[in-house]
Amino acid sequence: MSGARRLVECVPNFSEGRSRDIIDAVADAVRRSGPARLLDLSSDPDHNRSVLTMAGDPESLRLATLALVAVCVERIDLTRHRGRHPRMGAVDVIPFVPIRGVSMQDCVGLARALGEEIARRHSLPVYLYEEAAASTGRRNLADIRKGEFEGFPAKMASPDWKPDFGPDRVHPTAGCVAVGARPFLIAYNINLATDRLEVARSIAAAIRHSSGGLRCVKAMGLFLEDRRQAQVSINMTDFRSTPVHRVFEMVRSEAARFGVAIAGSEIVGLVPQDALIEAASHYLRLEGFDPSRVLERRLEEDDV
């Protein structure tokens, strides 16, 4: 028995969140591109930006991404684009995320090959970021995007910002694009049985990496008006190194210091099966649990 299906997720962000016509054209192009699956599409008119979630094997995602870029370059004009979210291109960012049967290095390879191809096809400057970055100064997407579309002609005058692929000048209507590889991001919120915002803020400060907490964890305290509850809102940027149960238990322990209990929690968006199996395995103290014992996973392997 061997060889689970190879699965990559790709979450392109493009700079149109209002025109139903253009958003539908992008989604249709992805659907018609081949076997890649379109799992989610959410558009924010205020940000004037859409986020598309798709999954498939590396080759099907290459085809889907090429189709998406072609439509966005043709239909989106950054010189007329206004929105609250920072952006530098018609297709702003394309991250590849290993899900199963592929390594991070495979996704880095995919990002680089795709970056080279869209630069060539559309004369688009391409910046590689996060795990795909060619140097540490290019890992952080916010650093790359700084200056946005309008500031890029000046920014690209510096040799520091020569793109990884494509011409040394911004595309007149489509700007630039960042292509990268990163671990799966889990958005996880823990609601506290208290209306005291300062408790959530204190817990967020205790668990997040930036102030000394857990690696690969970002967190902030919020107040939920409708529930009258404080919430610790968390982004987990690598659930394999810092698993969900460890975050949950640290929040429980920090909350107890204030005499506060956990009211509940919620996952925003999608979560990989492995993250929940890992949590079950922890709490049930499963010894050496092999995920191929999950019936549905066995179905993806070869027959015995």
Add this chain to the structure above:
Amino acid sequence: MSGARRLVECVPNFSEGRSRDIIDAVADAVRRSGPARLLDLSSDPDHNRSVLTMAGDPESLRLATLALVAVCVERIDLTRHRGRHPRMGAVDVIPFVPIRGVSMQDCVGLARALGEEIARRHSLPVYLYEEAAASTGRRNLADIRKGEFEGFPAKMASPDWKPDFGPDRVHPTAGCVAVGARPFLIAYNINLATDRLEVARSIAAAIRHSSGGLRCVKAMGLFLEDRRQAQVSINMTDFRSTPVHRVFEMVRSEAARFGVAIAGSEIVGLVPQDALIEAASHYLRLEGFDPSRVLERRLEEDDV
């Protein structure tokens, strides 16, 4: 978005555990029958019996089961069969188990239609059991099988044991077959941090249904020589009504009464994804968690 893939498991037991030739012929017939997947095959020479685990949609399992029955009826002769496990037929028992997107009633319908068809094709007496039984007296497989192959000519003389389908006389070489529908069975063992067998026995008595414990739970205490640990060995016959975490927590609580901790646990064989997601959801206090938020499950649904 709608319609996850319809998935049924089927676990036929047939009366050959020694001849590699015959066992391979049965497995090959299943593999060649169509899209049904052969997930596991385990043969016990001592029992002289094999258990085959397969999965697929209802129609593909119907084809796979028909193929399996045809080979078993042709190749297995019960008049020459000896083995430690009780049996009444060449194909002894065929249970259908709903996994996803199908109801128990769907599996009952599948069992009845298949029972009628194999009775007609092979002149085999067929007894429906568990959820597919036509009366409560026929629910229990052990009651049906009592007397075994050799005792069936006498047993079938009574109108009480007229089969649900097929002739009123046992097949000369293939005997009879029981076809049924039941929930998924999880085999789950919890190892205790003690070498005292009586602690495991006392916990087993506390949690099992037969002596007043949890519904749909069977349990016994064992001693693991190699680990020098006592073990509570558990069969969960319906994890949706009695979930894994409830069993685990009751064992933990009963063990604490003896000052004993849980050393670990193990799942034997396969476990449905839902059982582990349910455990993660319990311990992480997920609010209204929808399993379609699991990325891999979303892949089985329609595109957005």
